[in-house]
Structure formats: structure tokens, C-alpha cells
Amino acid sequence: MNAEVLKQAASRLRAASRVLVTSHVRPDGDAVASVLALGLALKADGKQVQMVLTDGAPADFKHLHGWAEIVRAAEAPVDLVVTVDAATQDRCGESLSGFPPVDINIDHHISNTNFGAINLVDPAAVATCALLAEHFPALGLEFSPAVIDALLTGILTDTMGFRTSNMTPKAIRLSADLIEKGADLPALYERALLRRSFQAMRYWGAGLTSLQRDGGLVWGSLTLADRKAVGYPGNDDAELVNNISMIEGAAITVLFVEQADNQVKVSWRSQGGHDVSRIAAQFGGGGHVAAAGAVLHGSLAHAHEVVLAATRAALQ
Numbered sequence: 001m002n003a004e005v006l007k008q009a010a011s012r013l014r015a016a017s018r019v020l021v022t023s024h025v026r027p028d029g030d031a032v033a034s035v036l037a038l039g040l041a042l043k044a045d046g047k048q049v050q051m052v053l054t055d056g057a058p059a060d061f062k063h064l065h066g067w068a069e070i071v072r073a074a075e076a077p078v079d080l081v082v083t084v085d086a087a088t089q090d091r092c093g094e095s096l097s098g099f100p101p102v103d104i105n106i107d108h109h110i111s112n113t114n115f116g117a118i119n120l121v122d123p124a125a126v127a128t129c130a131l132l133a134e135h136f137p138a139l140g141l142e143f144s145p146a147v148i149d150a151l152l153t154g155i156l157t158d159t160m161g162f163r164t165s166n167m168t169p170k171a172i173r174l175s176a177d178l179i180e181k182g183a184d185l186p187a188l189y190e191r192a193l194l195r196r197s198f199q200a201m202r203y204w205g206a207g208l209t210s211l212q213r214d215g216g217l218v219w220g221s222l223t224l225a226d227r228k229a230v231g232y233p234g235n236d237d238a239e240l241v242n243n244i245s246m247i248e249g250a251a252i253t254v255l256f257v258e259q260a261d262n263q264v265k266v267s268w269r270s271q272g273g274h275d276v277s278r279i280a281a282q283f284g285g286g287g288h289v290a291a292a293g294a295v296l297h298g299s300l301a302h303a304h305e306v307v308l309a310a311t312r313a314a315l316q
């Protein structure tokens with residue numbers, strides 16, 4: 001990270017008195033935690049801070065201090081706009097509409113478009129929270145217990161508990177520093193990555209029962225009826241796909257999640273190098289080599305037919 005850019009960011013943060021901090025739509029742990037870490041540190045510094053997530057803060061992170069202070073829309077006026085963990089300005093949804101251009105863009109996505117006046121972007125960082133943890137002192141910000149818990153949570157969620165292929169010794173060292181400062185690793189790990197609602201576990205049960213296998217291809221489905229039967233409130237897969245992708249010998253795993261509006265959300269995961277983003281692209285979706293998704297119109301049966309055919313072809 002360029003020291004001059006850090007200095008510029010620090011001086012803008014120091015001079016500001018009304019700050020808007022926001023992140024991307026459908027926020028993950030790193031998005032929520034980096035909004036909280038930066039927002040709470042600026043608040044502790046005596047600034048008026050609005051922490052904004054267009055889609056709200058997911059209940060999975062309500063144990064983090066400041067969670068209830070996150071709002072869905074900001075109110076004018078603000079004199080500094082900061083985005084965290086957002087690769088593009090569009091990813092922030094409505095949270096920035098009507099506000100001045102982005103002053104500081106803090107992110108770790110390789111696809112970041114450097115849309116801010118000042119861009120603190122480091123694709124080598126495993127999480128935006130890792131980048132913040134590293135540069136907090138240079139930005140003139142103080143670690144508090146709430147900030148430390150948020151930062152470790154963002155690192156844990158983006159690395160799925162230190163196990164993604166982009167993990168680095170540096171990320172472990174930054175985490176160790178946070179633990180030394182008082183972060184409770186086992187508790188934060190459990191809350192962020194392991195704890196599930198009763199409904200989510202029963203929903204998984206329905207998905208697990210549906211699993212089928214054909215050689216290296218494994219697939220399963222979650223239906224509207226499954227959600228109704230167990231009372232699961234979301235329209236997602238409760239992260240089931242990341243678990244079934246661990247099945248031994250499954251080169252590609254596909255999970256179908258039926259939606260209310262005659263649509264089907266499809267997620268692919270691969271082990272061993274099959275590029276599932278290319279399969280997803282055939283259906284208007286996208287993603288990465290090992291994880292991709294798309295939304296198809298039509299019935300679940302139709303999605304099964306076309307997606308499994310395309311996935312079998314890709315496996316050949």
C-alpha cells in the first residue's frame with residue numbers, strides 16, 4: 001500500500017465531521033464488519049457517522065457491537081463518503097444515491113475499479129477487514145474492543161475460517177494481533193461460521209436428503225415447499241452449497257434453490273479446477289473458477305434438465 005495514499009486518506013478522515021460509511025448489497029460478513037470497524041472507530045473519534053447497508057445488516061452478525069446502528073439509508077448532509085469491500089460503486093446499491101462522489105474507496109477485490117477520489121485497494125488482502133487491521137494506525141484510527149471483534153469477524157468470514165486458497169501468513173499474523181488485543185477467536189468463529197438457526201438446520205436436512213450423484217457430478221435441490229415445511233425465512237440456501245461441495249469425489253456440485261417467482265437460483269462449486277463460472281455464464285450468471293451462480297427463469301424441473309446437461313458437458 002502506497003504510504004502517500006494512506007496519508008491522504010488519514011488526513012481526509014481527520015478533517016471530516018459527518019461521515020457516510022457503506023458497503024455492498026447482499027452484505028457478507030466482511031462487508032458488515034468493515035462498515036462497523038471503520039464506522040465505530042470514527043465515532044469514537046467524535047465524528048457523526050452513518051453506517052449504511054442498503055439491504056440492512058444480516059441477523060447473523062447481530063452479536064457485533066454497533067450492529068443495530070446500521071441503517072438502510074443515510075440522511076444528508078455528509079462531508080465524507082467512504083465505501084468498504086465494494087468492487088464498484090454500483091455494488092453499493094441505493095446507499096450512495098443523492099450523495100457526493102466517493103471520497104475514499106477501501107477494498108480488496110481484484111476487480112475494484114478505483115472509483116474513489118482516494119483508493120486504498122489491495123487485492124493481496126484476504127478481506128477488507130484485514131486491510132483495515134493492517135492500516136488502522138496509519139489511518140489515525142484506534143482499536144477498541146468492538147473494532148477488534150469486527151475486524152477478526154471480517155477476516156474469518158472471507159477466509160471461511162482461515163481455509164481459503166488465498167490465505168497468507170500475514171493474514172494469520174494480523175489475526176493473531178487482534179487476538180492479542182482481546183478478540184475472542186473461538187466465540188467469534190462460532191458466531192460467524194458455525195451457529196445456525198433450528199430452521200436452517202432442518203432446511204439443510206431437506207437439501208441433504210435430495211442429493212443425487214452421477215460420477216463426479218453431485219446435485220441437490222431446495223424447494224419452496226421445503227422452506228415452508230421448516231419455516232426457513234430466507235430465499236437462499238442457508239449456505240448449504242459450501243458444505244455439499246466438500247463431498248469426496250464431487251468434481252462439480254450444483255444446488256438448485258426454487259424461488260417464488262418461477263425462477264430458480266443455481267449455485268455451482270468445483271473441486272480440482274473445473275471452471276464453473278463458464279457454465280454459469282451460459283445461463284447469464286457468473287462468478288469464479290471454483291464458485292459461480294445464475295438465476296434461471298422457469299420451473300425447477302426445467303432448470304434441472306438444462307443445467308445438469310451443461311454441467312455434464314463441462315465435466316467431459
Ligand SMILES: [Mn+2]
Pocket residue numbers: 030031085108126127128158
Ligand atoms: Mn471482502
